[in-house]
Amino acid sequence: QIYLVESGGGVVQPGGSLRLSCAASGFTFTSCGMYWVRQAPGKGLEWVAYIRKDGHAQYYADSVKGRFTISRDNSKNTVYLQMNDLGIEDTALYFCAKDVPDVVAFDYWGQGTLVTVSS
Amino acid sequence: EIVMTQSPATLSVSPGERVTLSCRTSQSVSNSVGWFQQRPGQAPRLLIYGASTRATGTPARFSGSGSGTEFTLTISSLQSEDFAVYYCQQYNDWPPWTFGQGTKVEMK
Numbered sequence: 001q002i003y004l005v006e007s008g009g010g011v012v013q014p015g016g017s018l019r020l021s022c023a024a025s026g027f028t029f030t031s032c033g034m035y036w037v038r039q040a041p042g043k044g045l046e047w048v049a050y051i052r053k054d055g056h057a058q059y060y061a062d063s064v065k066g067r068f069t070i071s072r073d074n075s076k077n078t079v080y081l082q083m084n085d086l087g088i089e090d091t092a093l094y095f096c097a098k099d100v101p102d103v104v105a106f107d108y109w110g111q112g113t114l115v116t117v118s119s
Numbered sequence: 120e121i122v123m124t125q126s127p128a129t130l131s132v133s134p135g136e137r138v139t140l141s142c143r144t145s146q147s148v149s150n151s152v153g154w155f156q157q158r159p160g161q162a163p164r165l166l167i168y169g170a171s172t173r174a175t176g177t178p179a180r181f182s183g184s185g186s187g188t189e190f191t192l193t194i195s196s197l198q199s200e201d202f203a204v205y206y207c208q209q210y211n212d213w214p215p216w217t218f219g220q221g222t223k224v225e226m227k
Contacts, residue, residue, distance in 0.1 A: 044206065044218060044219075045157075045163065045206055045208075045221075046218070047214075047215055047217070050213075050214065059213070060214075062215075095162055103168070103169075104168035104169065104174075104210065105153065105213075105216055106153065106155070106163070106165060106208065107165050107174065109162040109163050109164070110162060111162050112162055
């Protein structure tokens with residue numbers, strides 16, 4: 001059974017930072033690219049960041065480029081999202097998801113962790 | 120960036136009805152389209168990938184079709200558990216990976 005379990009969300013003031021984690025199990029972590037996707041309250045899905053299976057390539061949505069950093073620790077089967085200079089517009093439920101390389105993106109998702117940016 | 124446009128925004132239907140959801144892309148994405156179901160309070164779940172291949176565990180009443188810029192998700196006979204929001208998504212040209220705005224299937 002594949003599991004993706006996010007953690008690290010919470011309430012933070014504008015300009016603050018948070019680090020999200022996603023612990024993976026039930027599949028060969030080193031064979032899969034990993035994503036972060038967010039969903040603002042009552043809104044649709046927005047891709048945020050992607051990291052290749054070997055960790056040597058990362059991509060970011062324009063809305064977070066320069067503020068967010070995705071990384072992974074293949075020895076811990078965990079992917080991270082470091083979020084700096086948070087704004088109210090970053091308030092959302094953050095999901096991690098995995099791919100099947102060269103087949104499909106986002107084939108399994110975690111349940112999400114909520115980030116609230118508020119003064 | 121490839122823009123995904125779903126229609127309609129909301130569909131009001133009764134259990135047992137046949138449902139057709141549409142997704143259009145701003146440029147050709149071949150067959151690199153996935154469909155996701157999101158029930159209230161839950162994470163999205165992959166239903167269809169490659170435009171027409173059912174993911175593991177997807178009931179046979181769900182089918183996908185299309186290629187290029189026009190795609191369709193069909194539910195042959197709507198069940199109560201199918202009331203949800205459905206998103207299409209392209210993975211042919213990235214980054215960014217883009218989603219449609221969603222179609223809400225609600226009870227009539």
